[in-house]
Amino acid sequence: MAGRVSRRGMLGLGAAAAGLGVASLAGRASASTPTFTPLPADARPRPVPAEGYILDRIGDAMYAVTAGGNQSAFVVTKAGVVLIDAPPSLATALPAAIKRVTAKPVTHIIYSHSHADHIANAKAFGDVVRVSHVDTAATVKANRDPNRPMPTTTFTDRRVLHVGGHAFELSYPGPNHEAGNIIVNVPRERAAVMVDVVLPGWSPFKAWGTADSVPGVLRAHDVLSRLDIDTFVGGHVHRLGTPADIRTSRDFTYDLWDTTNRVVGQTRLADFTAQVEPGNNWAAFQLYYDAIATRAEAEIRQRWLGKLAGVDVFTRDNIITIAVSLLLDAPKDIS
Ligand SMILES: [Zn+2]
Structure with a gap:
């Protein structure tokens, strides 16, 4: 998504720079559309075949x-097809892709987590075994979405699901992007799926997609x-990942955390309290977080721009999210 916005930004700028004789239009576009850094080569969209x-x-x-x-991902076992997520955006593509490689029916859906963009087409697969973490079941229940039917079986820490000669090692590294967001390891294919934590080639989405626990996102990186x-499936953007992608995302996320932590230690809230109406705590915090973000973002951009996509898009917001997490979560296990 961010990639498309970025490319549009570049196209808009290109049209303006080329002086195509639409001065008012180009002027308006360049005034309202921020300029984004071009995507690194390994973060760009791949050509999409005719089937879409x-x-x-x-x-x-x-x-x-x-x-x-x-x-999303699926495994063709001897007993049937095991889906990992059923995104509504792939409502046509996923069944078509399965049909291309097997005539076997879908027998299981593993829910990576509860978010609608990943599992809100589950109902379309009918009466199958649905497996999730117990916290995902609680969130699915609370959200009352008929397109996200309740899991039929849940687990807490670990569970190995055996289907048709394949083992699916489900494990929970604690609350992260969402409470209940799990790792699915498929040892026979030397591959793992964890959604919305490592996005191969990309820096994190805004606030890690409303992360339930930012420290938990870092801990999940450690486990991954x-x-x-050999292969990692992250649930978004344009390609599959490798262990190197996991390491890079971990390095970036820790750098973001450590840099923010250091800048927070060098910034005094009292300096900003003095600049606003007495008692307007929100205004003081706003100025304080703005100052932290400006300083930390400059460092992060210097080290990471061009290495991961989107570093110039959500880093400022993510620094502020970390600054709030340092205040409220205050984890003692992260450097
Ligand atoms: Zn999500």
Whole structure:
């Protein structure tokens, strides 16, 4: 999504710079559309075949389907097809992709987490086994969305699901992007899926997609970086990932955390309290967080611009999210 915005920004700028004789239009576009850094080569969209989605094969029997910046995966076992998520944006692509590689029916859906953009087409797959973390079941129940039917079975810390010769190692690293967001490891295909935490080639989405726990996002990176895998599926943007992508995302996220932590330590809230009406605490915090973001963002841009996509888009917001997390979550296990 951010990639498209960025490309549009570049196109708008290109038209203005080329002086195409639409001065008023170009002027308006350049005044209202921020200029974004071009995407690094390995973050750009891949060509999409005529069928409208990209089907990647992972190992022998696992596949990922990618379209429009969204991604899910499935495994063809001897007993049937196991889906990992059912995104509404892939409502046509996913069944079509499955049909291309097997005549077997879908027998299971593993919910990565409760968010609608990943599982709100689950109902379309009918009466199948649905597996999730117990916290995901609670959120699904609370949100009362008929397109996200309740899981039929849940787990708390770990569960190994055996289906038709494949083991699916489900594990929970604690609250992260969302409470209940799990890791699905498929050892036979040397691949793992964790959604909305590592986005291969990209810096994090705004506030890690309303992360329930920012420290938990860092801890999830630690767990992912210890997996013995070749392929990683992150649930968004344009391609599959590798252990190197997990390491890079971990390095970036820790750098963001550490830099923000250091700048917070060098910034005094009292300096800003003195600049606003006495008692307007929100205004003081706003100035304080703005000052922290300006200083920390300059450092992060210097080190990371051009290495990961979107560093110039959400980094400022993500610094402020970390600054609030440092105040409220105040984790003692992260440097
Ligand atoms: Zn999500």
